[in-house]
Amino acid sequence: GFNVKILSVKDIKRGYVASDSKRDPCKGATTFTAQVIVMNHPGEIRNGYTPVLDCHTAHIACKFVELVQKIDKRTGKACEDLPKFVKNQEAAIVTLQPSKPMVVESFKEYSPLGRFAVRDMKQTVAVGIVKAVQKNETEGKTTKSAAKIAKKK
Secondary structure, X not given: OOOOOOOOHHHOOOOOOOOEOOOEOOOOEEEEEEEEEEOOOOOOEEOOOOOXXXXXXXXXXXXXXXXXXXXXXXXXXXXXXXXXXXXOXXXXXXXXXXXXXXXXXXXXXXXXXXXXXXXXXXXXEEEEEEXXXXXXOOOOOOOHHHHHHHHHO
16 A cells, blocks of 8 residues: 555545546546446346446446447457347446446556446346546546646646
């Protein structure tokens, strides 16, 4: 771990993310696109399904807004566009929307913030990686040093 002078342990809550405020500050995601592999779901996953996502230390309910395409698990090639549902042992590209502010990043940029598990009924239903993120631009507090760098640009 590391220490921050102004913060105490009681100020930090589950799901908080530390980032470099000067170069690449973290922002909450409004929606994100992810590749999901369904492992152990008793039924079908459809649009509107809202399980809990476990990403880094955050546990936040996220809604499956749209099933974009069903893909082959091994090759990654598209099998079907805009499927109605996804079943066990199938993979899909989906659009997810967090119910609360949640920090995620694409798996290629920051792999620890790009992995997640989908949990429902006290068990892991699916796993996935984040492909792209639509970030909330109005969130976050800018430090004095980050503001100075922004003025220079």
